[in-house]
Amino acid sequence: MVLERLGSSISGALKKLFKAAVIDEATVKELVLDIQRALLQADVNVKLVLNISKRIEDRALKEELPLGISRKEHVVKVVYEEITRFLGEKQVPLKIEPNKRRIIMLVGIQGSGKTTSSAKLARYLQKRGLKPSLICVDTFRPGAYDQLQQLANRIGVPFHGDPKSKDPIKLGLRGLKEFRNRDVVIIDTSGRHKEEKNLIREMKQLEKALKPDEVMLVIDGTIGQQAAIQAKAFHEVTPIGSILVSKLDGSARGGGALSAVAAIGSPIKFISVGEKIGDIEAFVPSRFVGRLLGMGDLEGLIERVRGAEIKIPEKKAKKILSGKFTLTDMYEQFEAMKSMGPFKRLLQMLPGMSGNIPDDMVDMAQERLEKWRIIIQSMTPKERENPKILSSSRTRRVARGSGSAEKEVKELVQQYNNMRRMMKQLRRKKIPFLSGKKLPKSFR
Numbered sequence: 546m547v548l549e550r551l552g553s554s555i556s557g558a559l560k561k562l563f564k565a566a567v568i569d570e571a572t573v574k575e576l577v578l579d580i581q582r583a584l585l586q587a588d589v590n591v592k593l594v595l596n597i598s599k600r601i602e603d604r605a606l607k608e609e610l611p612l613g614i615s616r617k618e619h620v621v622k623v624v625y626e627e628i629t630r631f632l633g634e635k636q637v638p639l640k641i642e643p644n645k646r647r648i649i650m651l652v653g654i655q656g657s658g659k660t661t662s663s664a665k666l667a668r669y670l671q672k673r674g675l676k677p678s679l680i681c682v683d684t685f686r687p688g689a690y691d692q693l694q695q696l697a698n699r700i701g702v703p704f705h706g707d708p709k710s711k712d713p714i715k716l717g718l719r720g721l722k723e724f725r726n727r728d729v730v731i732i733d734t735s736g737r738h739k740e741e742k743n744l745i746r747e748m749k750q751l752e753k754a755l756k757p758d759e760v761m762l763v764i765d766g767t768i769g770q771q772a773a774i775q776a777k778a779f780h781e782v783t784p785i786g787s788i789l790v791s792k793l794d795g796s797a798r799g800g801g802a803l804s805a806v807a808a809i810g811s812p813i814k815f816i817s818v819g820e821k822i823g824d825i826e827a828f829v830p831s832r833f834v835g836r837l838l839g840m841g842d843l844e845g846l847i848e849r850v851r852g853a854e855i856k857i858p859e860k861k862a863k864k865i866l867s868g869k870f871t872l873t874d875m876y877e878q879f880e881a882m883k884s885m886g887p888f889k890r891l892l893q894m895l896p897g898m899s900g901n902i903p904d905d906m907v908d909m910a911q912e913r914l915e916k917w918r919i920i921i922q923s924m925t926p927k928e929r930e931n932p933k934i935l936s937s938s939r940t941r942r943v944a945r946g947s948g949s950a951e952k953e954v955k956e957l958v959q960q961y962n963n964m965r966r967m968m969k970q971l972r973r974k975k976i977p978f979l980s981g982k983k984l985p986k987s988f989r
């Protein structure tokens with residue numbers, strides 16, 4: 546995948562920088578040239594590339610160094626920040642409120658990946674404890690109904706459609722009625738190739754009649770910088786709430802599509818990276834870049850430069866990985882997350898760990914975390930140390946105390962159990978950090 550190539554050539558350039566004896570104008574120039582080459586190969590817009598490199602060059606040598614931070618470390622941070630910036634400043638999560646049904650309508654041209662993405666999104670939400678449902682209002686393409694029905698059946702998500710219907714609005718309204726009690730309704734619409742005008746008209750009518758909370762535009766990532774033109778065109782007709790960029794696996798133009806779309810201003814919320822139903826991820830620019838660069842220790846370094854006073858607790862990491870992981874630890878993690886970013890970061894500090902942590906484990910909406918934080922606060926210290934003792938009466942008390950549903954308390958415990966299991970699995974893998982070996986010197 547070309548995005549991986551982009552990442553490895555940038556981290557290659559950074560490694561080269563780390564080997565240099567001194568950081569001067571010449572080393573920075575060379576680094577910038579390497580980065581330019583890498584970005585251009587990923588089809589990132591030339592102007593944008595020049596812009597990024599100029600900013601890196603300007604900041605690398607001129608900015609003042611924070612206490613205890615070397616010039617090298619500073620340059621790495623600058624590169625990371627500038628590359629993150631061109632993908633959109635921060636993550637915009639899907640807004641899902643408890644006890645409020647959310648309607649998401651997927652639009653886009655034919656073949657962009659709407660139908661597969663609808664199912665992927667449903668699966669994604671289902672795995673996070675929500676109750677999604679799927680409606681097919683594509684009455685245009687023969688076979689659209691079968692395609693989504695099969696996918697829906699495979700993941701066990703309720704589906705509404707009618708292969709004989711020619712009226713997408715009626716169909717949609719019927720589906721919405723049927724799925725009154727689901728948490729999320731995902732509507733897959735038809736996309737037309739040649740009859741763009743009809744597509745646009747239908748999209749507008751559907752939007753008016755079905756009143757989706759969010760219109761999500763699906764854009765084929767293989768079209769590169771062209772993605773911007775498409776996104777703009779759709780945006781002019783219906784306010785696009787968010788964007789899903791599909792087919793980012795195997796695309797030589799992924800960098801182009803991502804950067805072009807990010808420049809439009811509608812947030813990219815998801816990317817799809819393969820044909821399998823699980824091949825979807827929430828798009829978090831900073832994490833994406835961190836992974837792109839593929840180095841856990843790099844990410845850790847950046848965190849260290851950022852929040853000099855937040856010490857990455859080596860002791861804590863050891864304790865957690867040794868399996869003594871309590872709800873109190875999880876609570877502390879949630880607290881730290883506010884200033885530090887995802888929990889994953891802590892684990893990524895460990896050399897050799899980057900990319901090994903399943904996204905599902907950490908990929909939780911910020912709102913949900915906030916909720917859990919409150920629930921944990923409502924527990925007694927004993928319950929936090931040993932969640933096993935949470936009987937149904939205790940669960941009820943905690944739920945009442947935190948203003949949440951019992952289901953949510955149970956979910957939290959479930960998540961805790963998952964995390965603990967994951968920690969145990971990590972421990973079984975050989976981690977140099979735990980066997981007493983130190984981090985490589987350059988990254989310490």
Ligand code: GDP
Pocket residue numbers: 653654655656657658659660661662736791792793794795817818819820824
């Ligand atoms: P729609 O016409 O917009 O509904 O597009 P579909 O969902 O039917 O997808 C069109 C084609 O693209 C199908 O063959 C999908 O399997 C494929 N596709 C969709 N998303 C991805 C992806 O992320 N990676 C790859 N490799 N193929 C994808």
Ligand code: MG
Pocket residue numbers: 659660661683689734735736
């Ligand atoms: Mg389709």
